[in-house]
Amino acid sequence: MKIDWAALGSVFGVSLVVTVALVGLFTLGVVGLAKKESPRGGAALAATGAYACFAACAAAVAYGIYLIVS
Template sequence: MHLDWSALGQVTAVSVGVTVAVVVVFALGVLGLAQVESASEKDGGTHALGLAQAWLCFLACAAVVAYGIYLIVPQFH
């Protein structure tokens, strides 16, 4: 049995990198929601920039998950 250690290392590095990136983007989305919440507590209004940030970040996370499912399920190819 032969293992291609270089390929295994590349897969590991990409997996860790994408995982960290998705966690950071999701955290930025939660930060955007927190900005909306703090703006509504202060003056009763909404903070459109925070809401847009949250939606874009969550949409990016959903796109990464959908792409991962696309890569895993062979019927989608």
């Protein structure tokens, strides 16, 4: 059995970057929803940005499931 260490490292690196990006995107969505409830202005923009972040997260998860299934 021979392990292709370069491919393994590449998969690890891409997985790490995508995971950090998705967690960051989800965090921005949560922060946007928290700002939506603040008494200051810009609530509509914060809510729109939060929902866009959540939609991007859902799209990334759906694409990952598509890659696994196909």
